[in-house]
Amino acid sequence: MLSSEDFLFFGVIAGSASLADASRRLNVSAPAVTQRLKALEQRVGVRLIDRSSRGLMLTDEGELLAAQGSAIVDAIEQLDERLGQRSTSVRGKLRIAAPYGFGREFVAPAVSEFVRLHPEATVALELSDHPASLSSDSWDVVIHIGSLHGTTRLVTTLAPNRRIVCASPAYLRDHPVIKAPVDLQQCRCLALRENDEDVTLWRFSRPDSSPETIRIKPFMSTNDGAIMRGWALAGLGVIMRSEWDLADDLATGKLVQILPDWRAPDVDVVALLSARHGRSRRITAFLDIMRRHLHPVPWRVRPSGGYSAPPVP
Template identity: 30%
Template sequence: MSKLPDLEALAIFARVAETQSFSGAAEALGLSKATVSKAVTRLEQRLGTTLLHRTSRRFALTDSGRTLAARAAQMVHEAEEAEAQALDQSITPRGLVRLAAPMSFGMTYVAPALPDFLARHPDVSIDLHLSDETVDLVGGGFDCALRIAALPDSSLTARKLRPIRRHLVASPDYLEQRGRSSHPDDLVRHACLGYAYLPTPNTWRFRHVTTGEEAVVRLAGPLRANNADALTASLCAGLGIAEQPEFIHWRDIAEGRLEVILPDWSLPEINLHLVAPGGGPRPARVAALMDHLAAVFTAPLWPGDTVGRRAPLAPASRLA
């Protein structure tokens, strides 16, 4: 006997017992009478017992048949309920969504974007995981994630939401004391504060926006952190220079605590992506949250944010 039960034959037998007729069961199930008869015969052979007595004029369940028919009918009922529940969840947003996001961006922008979504979808709950470390979506059981990076090829699907502009910044006091640089090579004389999750955490890479000249600087400084926000206090205290995304430093720039240096030199492009495991159609709860996040993060996020836009998004693409 195989390990799995013959569920198809059990379901057909349950309908035969219910209708007391092979032809009635065949009509109800949209099958031929021969298919129904063969399924019952297959089940009897598998179980090694007679389930019903049948002649051209008489149809009767045996004792074994009556016992099995009741269990089979319950099995079909539970399967129909499970299928209906799964279908309902695929149409109506309901259930838990596990979402991952970078720490600083998540605290400042993702978390405030969730109350409105949850108010509109009271049957959905969210498990928000914040970390600058790249999590394994599939291994960690996440439904989707926001990632700020130049994404490598993978089996994930990704939707680019916006570019993330980065600048080299320092406090005016620091620059008055140590001097303002005009070329990345000058940075070897400066204290450089590092971010641990850069693709090359010990170096900064630059390209001149006009000439295309490239420069690489090895970092030396008193502090490196695995969260970019953790560098802000040291920056404002005048301890050095750091590479920071605009969504972190825009307020400090606007209020004069920091200023952009080397504005004619660009850092490698990174983008905010909405990523999810590849596969078939997503549950309604996941699709609804992803659409909500896409709408939020393609709009302006802070005063003077010129990157945000309200425009139709390109469909998600597979990275592999």
Template identity: 30%
Template sequence: MTNIADLEIFSRVVSAGSLSGAGRELGLSPAVVSKRLRKLEDRLGTRLLQRTTRQVALTEAGQGFYERVVAIIAGIEEAEAFVTRRSTQPRGTLKISAPTSFARMHIAPHLGAFMRENPDLSINLVLSDDFVDIVGDGFDLAIRIAELSDSSLVARRLAPVERVLVAAPSYLSERGLPQSIEDLERHICLPQHNNEPWRLEGPHGSIVYRAEGPLQTNSSEVLREAVIAGLGLALRSTWDVGAEIASGRLVRVMPEFAASKSVAIHAVYPSRRFLPAKVRLFIDYLANLYGPVPYWETVPASAVSAPTVGDAVPPEPKPNGRAGPPAGTRP
């Protein structure tokens, strides 16, 4: 039977990305780590890692083996936590991946309270707007804002996502208030940072509208600042601009139209029978913090409907070409 310690060494090598990195974490020399890995591969009769002096890479067999080893180690940790009553006092490091803007606004401000409740737990929060390889990159969990497809990962829905059309009062004072989808052709509509079209649900069903404004960016935060500055209309999530709507810095326009609600905020983690206490506690903490009606949705009713900003009919485009190119609709 394979030595459990050899499995932990193999797992640490993969997560650390090198023999020396794993050795430092385990208090072993690189030579000892290399010897134990060779012993494990000889016992299994297959190569698990391609090794160089600087880095390691999983083979195809190694990838499948690693996924199962992670589950085994997690189960052992959970069993030990149960026996020693550590389930109420999680220890170690919790490695989390989260989207940049959301983490800055709705995770980072609440970490202090969580860590004070769990003083023996350290947090490694990695910000990325890409979908990381949770298993391959050694994450305990990831926060994802998406419509999730089927996968081998487990997902828990933390909160709904409401996406609405907004603009700054200064923009509306100059351009007027749009009343219909057709009116958008006479407005500056800022494309989403990923260039996806606006998928809206309205009184008469679904609408797909391709915004073609003058600003192109791959940064959601740049787009957020642009709409606040009065550059045009944008489709934004209320978790991102709820405070600005409440304060009046942004106004919700055409409130009868909103994005499809198939997107939600999820906690995603490797499929395991035994979920480590540190992961379970953090997911429960976020779920209780956000709730079925997240705090960023509790804004005054007056902030959700557009105020009067002059003539309700949008003006014709000015000859200086500030309006973006005409954009069409399709069902």
């Protein structure tokens, strides 16, 4: 007889690229995952996974178990949630995914407060390069920064965030003055590859001009925001990056905003919620804490002065 733990285990397997990936998500060794999967297949009497050079492939029986198991787990969680609503406690497991840098700086402290306030709840926090690409059935809350394309999830905004074009004083001192967006095509630009966006297409607007779009030719690129920020601080080129990550460097003058009269598209900090799961008591409690941590907006609060968000409407 299968248990809810079996369904949860196989759900992680079904959503993983490999058994090694599944072991990391489950925080156990790869041999332990293989052994448990083998035992599960022996109990149900059918093969659930086919392994190939392309990764894990679910058999027809595996597809059935993943789908039906997910529905059963959802039903159990919804029943637990409804029973929990008759009390004032927040309980159950909260699954959160977030980007690496933002997750470390802002989400992890909110999670710490959440578990202190609600000791009957448990949390699984996973940081990822592409949190929005994770299966919506595996996560209660996905923190996302960037463009959204055709999401089926519920979206709630947590904090405003702009993209800022900037460079170090050393770079600007040694290169021609940038007066208009088109001038960036002659610059040594650095690109951050994230969220499957077209990162070489930079868009700008301002009230008194038509929008401008330019195609940069990246001198260097990376998928790690901290690395790209370090390159910019070292004077290696021009970057376009979220203000949450740059505000301290802009306030201290380590980086200088370029084209302050022009505005790149906003990339607000949002939470993506499963449309099927809705908003449980624990999700609501966590989002309330996240909003408190992000209000007033920490990257726009600089008591010593320095950077402030440009007043372009």
